[in-house]
Amino acid sequence: MFGSRVLVFILGCLWLTEAATNTLNHGDKLNLSDSLVSQNGAVSLGFHRQDYGRYWDGIVSGYYLAMYYTGDTSLNHSIWLANRDDAIADDSGVLIVDDTGLKINRTDGNPIQLFSLQSTSISISSSDMKLVLHNSGNLVLQSTDTENGENVVLWQSFDHLTDTLLPEPMKLGVSHGRRMLLTSWLTDSIPASGSLTLEWDPVGNLLVVRLRERVLWSTGELLSDLNKIYNFTYVSSPDEQYLHYTIAIGQFAFEENPRLLFRHDGSLVLEGSRLNITGSNTCDGNSTENGCKRWEGPKCRNKGDKYEVRSITIRPTDIYSTNNTLMGNFSLSINDCKDICWNDCNCLGVNADRELGCQFLSGPYDEGALDGMSFQVIIRNRSKSKTWIWILISIVIALTIIVLFSTLFYLRRRSRARKEEKFLLDLMTSEDASDIRELQTGNKGHNLIIYTAELIVSATNGFSPENLLGKGGFGPVFKGTLGDGLAVAIKRLSRGSTQGLVEFRNELILIAKLQHTNLVRLLGFCVQGDEKMLVYEYLPNKSLDSFIFDESKKKLLDWDKRFSIIEGIAQGLLYLHKYSRLRIIHRDLKLSNILLDENLNPKISDFGMARIYKTNEAGTNTNRIVGTYGYMSPEYAMDGIFSEKSDVYSFGVMVLEVVGGRKNNSHFEFDRPLNLVGYAWELWKHGAALELMDPSLSDSCPKQYQLPVPKQPAFSTGTRIAETNVGDREMENYSVNGLTMSTMDAR
Template identity: 40%
Template structure:
């Protein structure tokens, strides 16, 4: 078999191909490619079955070759006469490439249109072996296999170096990246002093407050007073680590949205509370800076006092005065510790929280909305005086601003006002609502969110409202204070003020100056009658376990996880 390397026409030996017998070994190809460089292979002992004769005695074999070469349809040529004159051409009109063997047939020349273009080796071999123009099928197949092997070898010789170069380039890029990362990390870590200095400058610029840098040995000058009450010391990270026992669990006071809080003892014996920003905190750097800016500008006996901060790389820490009695919720909701809070202490705590809120809303140099008031954010000092803490989500208001709207709702389920939880609208009245919930919890010793009586009340607000309407408000009193509360009028006044604060319509709620006046005014100030609080009026589970809500509903029964949590 002779076959072009790029799909040129081929012919087969008749012993393996006969078109008339529908032999599957036969292949008919169209001469779709030809050029002036086509080769014609001389063969002997076979002939094309269909010839076109030109019996012009003036034409020789060279003329036949030129004519056939210029006609792409011409597949073979030979002399028309035995004396070598004239021409005959085969166009494959009947049997295509079929050739039959005849022993005494004259030489014919068959086109191989790709031999000179695709395989210079095969061409050279053909030219150099004039005596070997007649080859068996096995020789032809072996020649083609050799060409294929040569092509594969060429592909391998091209692809392997390219792949090697790509792998080498990739390794170089990876090494360069790792080297830059290593250098950047080292420069970013730097020395402890350099890192603290850079971070300190950033904090000074962003917060606009004065900081007095404290060296490792200078932590004995931390108490803020008089002249220094607006300077915020910067603690070294090593001093914080040492004071807290390297943040040991034994010194852990609790866990908040900001991060864990630890008790620490400085070298001079002063006790501190250390709030460490958690890397998984939902509050982050913005809340850290917010709290630092606000607390450093607030001075009130019922507001937590900040002693300084620490900034080292990703570490962000706020240092507060230490309050030994922890938070209010650890007393009023504890079955054993709640007895330590008699009526006088609870009344003083309620009034103290009201005074702190009044300062935030009206008398501080910055008008501030806390936005996350709850009993776990009320700390108690050694004399059980309330201290409002956690200002990470607080907002500053201008003198002419009465409210604001936000798409980022933060706060705690059960303490949030309905307008804030549902629409993001917050104002002083949002804090007033939270205060009312806190007062009801302090009076009853029950949690608003955890309060539930089957088939009766869904939350503490609904329960208190029901008792108030029926004149049974004394049943709301925590039993452990019943012996120390001798004046039912004081308890009644506190319940009434709390219900005024949790009214559903924000416009109906009092402002904090009115709350303070009603709590401490005695008989001289008569509180108005409260309207219905913001709670779900009717929500029962029927026998088919379907929630039916025929009445108006508010958000106190909803989980705040559906909005962006803090």
Template identity: 40%
Template sequence: MATNVQLLKFLFLLLFFSSLWTPHAQQIPDTLKPGDMLTSLSRLVSSEGRFTLTFTWSSLFERNCTFLVISSTSGPSKTYLWISGANDSNVLGLENKAGALIIMGQAGNLMTLYSSTQPTNNTVATLLDSGNFIFQEVYSNGSTKRVLWQSFDNPGNTLVPGMKLGINHKTGQTWSLRSWLTRDLPIPGPFSLEWEGNQLVIRRREVVYWKSGVLRENQFENISPNLTSMYHFNIVSNDDEESFSFDSENQNQPSQWTLTDMGRLHEGQKSMARTDECYGYNIDGGCQMWNLSVCRKPGYTVELNRSYLVNGDASYTIPDPNLGMIDCKANCSANCSCAAYTTLLGNWTGCRFWTTISNFTPTDMENSDQVYILSPKPSQTETGKTKWLWIAIGSIALHVAFFCILCYRHRRRIIVLQGNNDTNDGKQFLSSEISMGENGIPNNRKKAHDVSVFSYECITIATNNFSLESKLGEGGFGPVYKGKLPTGQEIAVKRLSRNSGQGIIEFKNELILISKLQHTNLVKLLGCCIFGEERMLIYEYMPNKSLDYFLFDSNRSKLLDWNKRFNIIEGIAQGMIYLHKYSRLKVIHRDLKASNILLDESMNPKISDFGMARIFKQNELEANTNRIVGTYGYMPPEYAMEGVFSIKSDVYSFGVLMLEIVSGRRNNSFNQFDLVLNLVGYAWDLWKEDKGLDLVDPTISDSFVANQVLRCIHVSLLCVEEDAVDRPTMSDMLSMLTNESTQLPLPKKPAFSNGRKPIGATIPKKESKVHTANEISISDMDPR
């Protein structure tokens, strides 16, 4: 009886303390208000308790680092929807401070998630029950005024309902999953999951490993229906975005897809894609084929073995902490002497390789070395007679190949810098015929172009295997990487991305065209690399990036005083005069803008990106196209509406660019009530009111020369006039700029001064493309 009384007392106390604890647990906030801070001792929990935002730490390259993460309260503990960059181990916290969302470290270092140069009032940061962490400006009643930043725009390795894969055409924002480097290191790894061409694609460092197959009737070809039957897929394809997302029919059951460090796509604990079983020769379950090393015949696989090593020394190592296990596999597969591999460092990074497996003794013990062995698996045993037959065929093939090489060597003019396993693709590509048509490149196939062809191995080594540290940025063509050749020369590598609107025509156009052009104000093309589906252009490295990198940044723009800006204007004009008048080919650039102007170490401008250029015959004045390419805002009306272009098209673009250089503002950065007022319209209004100097960038207020600036604005307005015939040529324009004694005509009201939209265009939309990522480029007739 006494025992029962004690049990009742215990239950009473338990209920009493749980009643005290429950209200306290419900008080965990989901929002940071201005001045609030989230520290390593606190957390945010979404209103229904589905997701949590908190700090965690990991050992990163032999030092402790802290990350801010969003994780599901019901899923695996190390599955993160979003993860910040690494900070030092002594993190003070996440603060909503004066309209900015900032992660602050004890050492004073800051990681800014969002900040604005414009006044921003009443901001809150809230963790939603969807798992999305949003930083928003709200009205006094708490309703959303505008979302300033959200974690769903920066996914980690996990996709949940409402999160998107794809691209935002308006902002250039791409949505994709990125695997971790290893299972315990939450930093970007080699695999990405993307939405492309109505299907899911997994890449390892830009090489396509797996495709889901096209989505039809809510079903992917290469994903089991049992894994997707509970989902509803949402596909958006319009001028604003191309995206994929899903909703789950069971709202009470959390649904998440995770891209693992080995390239597998998991739905919960089930595999939707086994990318680690893609070897480059098989097409099972959506695997894609790629160029195998000459020594890896179809049929080889990788087997995991636990072994004792009689001699524990590896044949060679790569102590690179940016390489994970899957990178070691790729390196071993590409090396004909490699027989086995594993990771090298304690955090499962770096690689060690063996050229023989004779030192391995298999074992089942858990603490033994975990080694991956490359195992060839021939389909059948060859008899001695079959072997001799293959030897005879091989001998004949070798003699024929040797004779073909002798015949070809005396004809080739392409310079091969290093290796020859992958340059045949490049030589064949360059020697193919391109007629004088829409792309405008003449080539009679009688001569190869004098273009250097770099081997894929050379470029891979030069860019450190296209590492994140080597990446300079992302353009309409694709990612751009910095590299260094064995000669010590620094290079910039433009790598054609499958997400790019630009394609083979633009690639070949730029490659062959720019190889024929030489001018101090044009970027210098060093060569190309063509390997399987890879397309890369190799340029001289420009240490100061592009003009827009400086011009539109409030701090960096201070480095461009008026003298530098005027020199840049002159340099661009000189380059354009060369293209229009003095080069061997009369070239219309068609995409002249700040992001396509590169700056060398002395801030001298160099025009780049000739993928959309057209060649004119010397007596040709204008041409018409049904494929509009370029960037809205820089296009003259006759081109945007009717497809008519000429050298005056570039003059218009130059006029807009010159206004941007003077003002430090983008052409599309103005809004006035319901009327879209672009930079051209703003400059015109100021000019009419004799307030031209109000246009000048405040950061150059102490350095500009008033008469020179006003002359630039005046000439710019002449360049952007409605009728092409009224615009000056580039050479006349430069004379107006530099010769102050020249009497300037009065400008007329410019084209698109109110940001009007083209009306009544009949150009087909079936060739619509988006050609740049940093600005909105169009080929349809509905500018945004």
């Protein structure tokens, strides 16, 4: 074995002195005296002899096409093997790329076909095929697609893992229907596939070790430990779900030859440090410690039974063996032997000597006997039964815990129920509560539904991020689908929201008075525990700003459509100010609060900051200024005075944005920085008002207008001006439609 290691070491070093190649072209051959070396010289590929051990009839060995780190003199473990389950008896192995594909020829048997051209439907010219050893350790057979001229990968070693996981781009998981997992060696010296596999479970985010498809070990804590050395990344897509890693810079000396090695005993080792990561090598099907999984055994096995290594002297009559030993059949590993013994009630132990195969101790044995042979065996150790007092203590502790948690659960449910009752009581005893009761009883055909939290959670797929429509001061807004297929928009109150209950109640109270085709319709609400939610009709085209300020979507809105949208907003606003049962001031009109239905008809939304005031009031003063800067009228922003004129001013700003296709807070230059309102005023003064128009409207907009002469706007500059003293008024930043969040600041 030493001679073979020296030979491969010499071959690995030749790349330093000769013109080593990383490519095997069509018709080229690679035999025992040749090797492929990656471009950076780190990885080599060549034929290597592996000695299995010394038996009574001599040394048993085989030849393998092996990949290894260049300069590794020990060669005690390869990175990858092409023929791990089909060793070549002599040194006649030859790797060749020919018209049939990629294969290993030998004199003692049929060729080992690694890839056959008959297995692919891609149209290629076989003469263009070549095998390339990449710096990553990936051996790739590639060619050119004759139909489109693109380079295609026909076969690669990274799709056929052995027992070693290399850094990115090697994957552990599932890719395009192919399971990529690590399989242990049969023993520490026999490369044939063993009984243990290591795979990534994307469902539970776990690494799992299996013994012949039976789960032996799993853990969810491994990655946090490994990330101190390796940076692990989980990738999920419709076609792939896998785990890969990169080396964390500046960690350990073994970074030069990084790999994770899944050994024959089930341990996962950081090669170079010999640090054991998994605990599966200690699992025997009975223990549940360190991630081990227990499975059912025969009734003769008690809980706590396990294997232990002991030195004993036994008589030959105490041993019986199976027909399948490792000398005659390389299909069984020591783990298989332990499993067979565990399921046989007559078996007391299993032979640990790998050269003798599966041999079992049926007993009885005498540790003092001297007429037998002495060797290491694994003995099953029966655990002692628990005494009655420990059983009683365990029962008492369990009952105490059950009673304690039941009491806490009951008290919490009772507290939450009382909170719900108090909130609904406050809601129903407000001065406008009669409007909600009217809607609940179906007054005028408008039925406001009280939904359960369970129904809404189901409708939103558990508030899945994929259902998220947007976020605002009130909280996130999700799309939901009810049981009857009706699509809805659900506004969920954030538990840390400062707006919260005030806006929630405000929208419920106002909805009784707001029934108009240009207003968003509220379908119902939910008050349950900490959850408070509003359920609206779903408008598929979202908000108006998503069209006006998008270069591609704004082209869908010609002049007639924009005029129709402006007219619809005006109709909704006129209803709020004049025709609703009370005069209502919205106080936060902006394009993001104008939603569009499937026909692009506008609907005013977000009444969380709206105010109701008497019809004989000319204006109202408030200490709490809310809204969005740029849309607020001067008298409201500076003095806190609001009336229907405040909404009209905001409407005018929106009209300028719809016509101009630019945001109000954009910067414009004349002789000084200006906002959109100031810019429009300057264009008007200079007789160039049409320059404000969105260029995409040039073909659909009439050019002649007859408009009254406007007055100069109060807010026109784009720079900050001094804030007017409004006493103790609160300056707040609110937008509760759930789709956008804007900044308010009087300038």
